Amino acid sequence: MITIAALYHFTRFPDPAALRPALQALCDMQGVKGSLLLAAEGVNGTIAGPRAGIDAVLAHLRALPGCAALEHKESHAETMPFGRMKVKLKREIVTMGQPDIDPRARVGHYVAPQDWNALIAEPDVVVIDTRNDYEVAIGSFEGAIDPGTHSFREFPAWWEANRARFHNKRVAMFCTGGIRCEKSTNYLLSQGVEDVYHLKGGILKYLEDVPEDRSLWNGQCYVFDGRVSVGHGLVPGDYDSCHACRRPVSAADKAHADYEHGVQCPACVTEYSQSDRERFRERMHQMELAEKRGQRHLGG
Numbered sequence: 001m002i003t004i005a006a007l008y009h010f011t012r013f014p015d016p017a018a019l020r021p022a023l024q025a026l027c028d029m030q031g032v033k034g035s036l037l038l039a040a041e042g043v044n045g046t047i048a049g050p051r052a053g054i055d056a057v058l059a060h061l062r063a064l065p066g067c068a069a070l071e072h073k074e075s076h077a078e079t080m081p082f083g084r085m086k087v088k089l090k091r092e093i094v095t096m097g098q099p100d101i102d103p104r105a106r107v108g109h110y111v112a113p114q115d116w117n118a119l120i121a122e123p124d125v126v127v128i129d130t131r132n133d134y135e136v137a138i139g140s141f142e143g144a145i146d147p148g149t150h151s152f153r154e155f156p157a158w159w160e161a162n163r164a165r166f167h168n169k170r171v172a173m174f175c176t177g178g179i180r181c182e183k184s185t186n187y188l189l190s191q192g193v194e195d196v197y198h199l200k201g202g203i204l205k206y207l208e209d210v211p212e213d214r215s216l217w218n219g220q221c222y223v224f225d226g227r228v229s230v231g232h233g234l235v236p237g238d239y240d241s242c243h244a245c246r247r248p249v250s251a252a253d254k255a256h257a258d259y260e261h262g263v264q265c266p267a268c269v270t271e272y273s274q275s276d277r278e279r280f281r282e283r284m285h286q287m288e289l290a291e292k293r294g295q296r297h298l299g300g
Contacts, residue, residue: 002077003054004034004225006204008044008093008179010103011066016040017089019064023057024087030056033082034225037090041102043067044093044179046225048081073177073204075234081226096183097153100190108173108185108196113206116199117216119172120144125197126169130155130180131222134247134267138229138239139219141174152180156187163191170195176221178202207232222248244268244280262287 013019016038023036030053036045043064047057062070111119120127120141127144129136136146147158171193173181181198188196199206203221210217212232220229220237228248229237239248243261245268253259258269262284263277272280 002048002080003051004046004048004075004077004081004227005054005058005072006046006075006177006223007058007061007070007072008042008177008182009061009067009070010042010093010182011064012104013038013040013042013065020087020089023060024085026060027053027057027085027087030054032057033080033085035082035085036087037093038087039090039093042093043070046223047085048077048225071201073201073208075204075208075230077227077236079226094179094183095151095153096155096180096187098156098183098187101183101186103182103186106186106189107182108171108189108198110200111172111197112200113209116172116174116206117210117214119197120216122170124168124170125172126166127172127174130173130175130184135176135222138237138248138250139217139221142216142218144174152183155184159188159191166193170197172197172199174199174203174206176202176223177204204230204234208234242268243284244272244276 019038027047030049032047032049032053034045034047036043036047043061047054058072062068119125127141129140129144129146130152132150133146133148140146147155149155149158171188173184173196175181178199178201185196185198203217207217207221207230215232220231220239222229227236228241229239231237239250242249242265244264247265247267249265253265256266258264258266263280264272
């Protein structure tokens, strides 16, 4: 059984590049794969591996300056959902493009999953999904507003264009694991919104803690690993991922005339050149050869 840990923590790393070699080496030694982002504002990522390996990496992270309180969310899979381990340096651990945003200074009110249903049922509360459009497309909370953004960087502009709609409303926000809401709630507070709330632990914690018969969640939750999506109880869902654009692909998408396995899906059929398609086809060919040899191609 593979243990999967999703985590983030905002702190101040004076030299994040200096942290990378030891973290990469530890993950490689422990058989842990996935992706960790390091930036001056903290760490973010999802990793998977054996129980002992995940525990070793989490202990290492919590020993870093300011990270003793780092929290993580766990789930499990029968097979490894990642092909490699990448520790990458970034300007932001979640990109919003707002240099004055600092979640360490102030964020919205945290709402436990058990209290979320009551909050979003209040008539003066508006619920905003801060995720990207392709994530929202496969699942969200009942009545939640979809900003229709292609990336989190677009959220501030969407808010400026729509803020009048939410005058005299309390704003409840949610995302996959909670990290985007750390920044989006800080942003709304800086824009003068007084009552801002966000789901503690994100959708993943809600799906883990709230029984399905009491849930207000519809559909599945997109995750950034080989599982593609999860449902209540964090059980792996039934979506695959388009190898070209990485969007979730349903059974209906696969039956569409525009779908070609590993090359394109109906959503990205106009987004790539013919040379791109040929490159994707060659990648699929190499993946098939690797599978015949009993290996896993890193592009898979």
